[in-house]
Amino acid sequence: MYWEVWFFYFFTYGILIYSIILLSAYMLIGVYSVFENIQHMKKHGFTDYSMVASSAVVPAISILAPAYNESATIVENVRSLFSIYYNNLELIVINDGSKDDSLQKLIDAYNLIKVPYFVNERVTTKPVRGVYKSTNAAFKKLTVIDKVNGGKADALNVGLNIASKKYVTCIDVDCILEQDALLRMVKPFMSNPDKRVIATGGVIRVANSCEVQGGKITKVHVPKDILARIQTVEYIRAFLLGRMAWSKLNGLLIISGAFGMFDKEIALTVGGYDTKTVGEDMELIVRMRLYMEDAKLPYAVRYISDPLCWTEVPISYKILWRQRDRWTRGTVETLWTHKKMFFNRKYGVLGLLSYPHWFFFEFMAPIIEFTGWAFFIVYAMLGMIEWHFYFLLLILIMCFGYLFSAFSILIETFTFRQYKEKRDVPKLLIAVLLEPFIFHLFVVGAAIRGILKMLLKETTGWGEMTRGGFTKKESTKG
Numbered sequence: 001m002y003w004e005v006w007f008f009y010f011f012t013y014g015i016l017i018y019s020i021i022l023l024s025a026y027m028l029i030g031v032y033s034v035f036e037n038i039q040h041m042k043k044h045g046f047t048d049y050s051m052v053a054s055s056a057v058v059p060a061i062s063i064l065a066p067a068y069n070e071s072a073t074i075v076e077n078v079r080s081l082f083s084i085y086y087n088n089l090e091l092i093v094i095n096d097g098s099k100d101d102s103l104q105k106l107i108d109a110y111n112l113i114k115v116p117y118f119v120n121e122r123v124t125t126k127p128v129r130g131v132y133k134s135t136n137a138a139f140k141k142l143t144v145i146d147k148v149n150g151g152k153a154d155a156l157n158v159g160l161n162i163a164s165k166k167y168v169t170c171i172d173v174d175c176i177l178e179q180d181a182l183l184r185m186v187k188p189f190m191s192n193p194d195k196r197v198i199a200t201g202g203v204i205r206v207a208n209s210c211e212v213q214g215g216k217i218t219k220v221h222v223p224k225d226i227l228a229r230i231q232t233v234e235y236i237r238a239f240l241l242g243r244m245a246w247s248k249l250n251g252l253l254i255i256s257g258a259f260g261m262f263d264k265e266i267a268l269t270v271g272g273y274d275t276k277t278v279g280e281d282m283e284l285i286v287r288m289r290l291y292m293e294d295a296k297l298p299y300a301v302r303y304i305s306d307p308l309c310w311t312e313v314p315i316s317y318k319i320l321w322r323q324r325d326r327w328t329r330g331t332v333e334t335l336w337t338h339k340k341m342f343f344n345r346k347y348g349v350l351g352l353l354s355y356p357h358w359f360f361f362e363f364m365a366p367i368i369e370f371t372g373w374a375f376f377i378v379y380a381m382l383g384m385i386e387w388h389f390y391f392l393l394l395i396l397i398m399c400f401g402y403l404f405s406a407f408s409i410l411i412e413t414f415t416f417r418q419y420k421e422k423r424d425v426p427k428l429l430i431a432v433l434l435e436p437f438i439f440h441l442f443v444v445g446a447a448i449r450g451i452l453k454m455l456l457k458e459t460t461g462w463g464e465m466t467r468g469g470f471t472k473k474e475s476t477k478g
Helices: 002-044 074-082 102-110 152-162 181-190 226-248 264-269 280-294 317-337 345-381 387-414 424-455
Strands: 061-067 089-096 112-115 128-134 142-147 167-171 196-206 211-213 216-219 259-263 299-311
Touching: 002 226, 002 299, 002 345, 002 387, 061 074, 061 152, 061 181, 074 089, 074 102, 089 102, 089 152, 102 112, 102 128, 102 142, 142 152, 152 167, 152 264, 152 280, 167 181, 167 264, 181 196, 181 259, 181 299, 196 226, 196 280, 226 299, 226 387, 226 424, 259 264, 259 280, 264 280, 280 299, 280 317, 280 345, 317 345, 317 424, 345 424, 387 424
Parallel strands: 061 089, 061 167, 089 142, 196 299
Antiparallel strands: 112 128, 128 142, 167 259, 196 259, 211 216
């Protein structure tokens, strides 16, 4: 009986200490990010990007947009890409063997015809079935690739093989970019002479319920669907109170797959995207960083805190489960593949801070939380719970989570202020209250499922995500 009591207290205080360290880490990172966001706004807030938008001296960029069963939004999304302010640009849409009429919609909307085209296959990919160009001079920057289905990573590798520009921007085709997004993303590549910038990332915001016209976000709304609304809070919290700090420390381990810019030559040198992982975006950044570290070359990975990209998030629990399952598996695969960094002084910030943070607070967090709930149920049945202490701790943790999320909304309101209607902030704060009950436990369950899949060596492909389509603004005809 003695060992059972000992184990109970060891487990209880172990989780308590872990929770304190976790909350402290997030608080420090959050506060650091706030100061960095303020500095970023002071430094770049008055930059007139329109003055250099049409300049011939800005670096050339290839946009790579993989598409799989995106029929609902693909024409609108490609139109959005054409509206971007940038001169030296090519747009490559890769149809990854879609089962719907995505390709046909593109052919009809942009007057595409099949053309002969040589593909320099520096990275091996699934076969390319055809390359399409437009007969309309207005769409001369557009190239559409039709290929055998191989997953998102394989589709992006085809884009890397075909891209002719120095830098590549990889986006999800369901995303809508701000018109000056590329100018903001490319600026770090031009303004860091002492270090080679190998990648930049930007803020992703939720486009559900927003109004779209001509491929542009014309009116920002808080999502009507509660699941999408909670994800809006999650995205604000993650991007606004996290990544800016890691960028300043030069310790970013991930650039969102929804929108990132890369040095094409470095990406090809390390072998492009890994088609054997579902976390290809994170894995490529880590591999590029390790290449630069091992070669002892000065480099940086930068993050832009301005809202640059809008994407549609899942409003179905089934699709959300699949998405978070995949995100977890991608994280675990990347951490396992590059485990040599773990507390390795050779890799500096990456080995001593970034990797341990992801291991203990991203990978281990759902495991510890799930285990904690399992033991809580057992100890409750055995009558070993000190209920007054339990409820005090529960209230403390929930209050911290609520205040942290509310703080992120407050910072958004005083900085970028995307949600301007009077009822927007109260709606988001209500979503924060609902998050622990209808979202958080569900996401933890999806993460545990992803980890179990890894242990059981279950593999699945890119997967499908049904799009609802964006809300189109009605024309003003009365």
